[in-house]
Structures are given as C-alpha cells and as structure tokens.
Amino acid sequence: MNNISPKDLKNWMDNSVEFQLIDVREPWEREVGLIDGSDHIVMNLLSTSLDQIRKDCNVVIHCRSGARSAAVAHHLETQLGFTNIHNLEGGITAWAEQVDPNVEVA
DSSP states (O other): OEEEOHHHHHHHHHTTOOEEEEEOSOHHHHHHOOOTTOEEOOGGGGGGOGGGSOSSSEEEEEOSSSHHHHHHHHHHHHTTOOSSEEEETTHHHHHHHHTOTTOOOO
16 A cells, blocks of 8 residues: 655645545544545445546545545555555644644544
C-alpha cells in the first residue's frame, strides 16, 4: 500500500497535482472538520460507491487517524485491483497537526 504524508499531500495541492481525496469518516466527524476539496464516502458504504472512485489519477483515502483509511486502501488494492490508491498517514489528525491547525478533528 502506498502512503502519503500530510506535507506531501499539501505539496500536491500547492502544485496542482491532479488527485482525488476521499474521506471515509462518519458524517458527524465531517461536521466537526474536513479537508477542503475532499469527497465523502462513508467506509461502510464503499462497496456501493465504487463508481465514485476515480481511476484516472491518484486517489488519497483518509480518516481520523489513518487506520480505517489503511483498511480501505488495502481492500481497494488487494480485493478490487485499484493501483492508484494512497493512504494519508495519520489521517486528518496528522493533517491538522502538520499542515492546517484550523481544521478541527472529532
């Protein structure tokens, strides 16, 4: 599984690298705070939302701490054959600590 650090993801954003950012947290978690530009696919609805995951660019999956998103990324790669998936190391918690302290985390 490919991992990406919060700082590397910020670098992609700053340099207009094309990618899709998918938040797999619960709706109530997103209400507290989110990374701008992220799409939302709740983890347990992933199997019915596969058509929303892009195959033409890198896809970064994130959750609160990186554990749920790592499981999702692993599943997408090993069970469904995706080759463009990255897990955000440390999730939105690490993003808030390393990149954007204004993001609140549930």
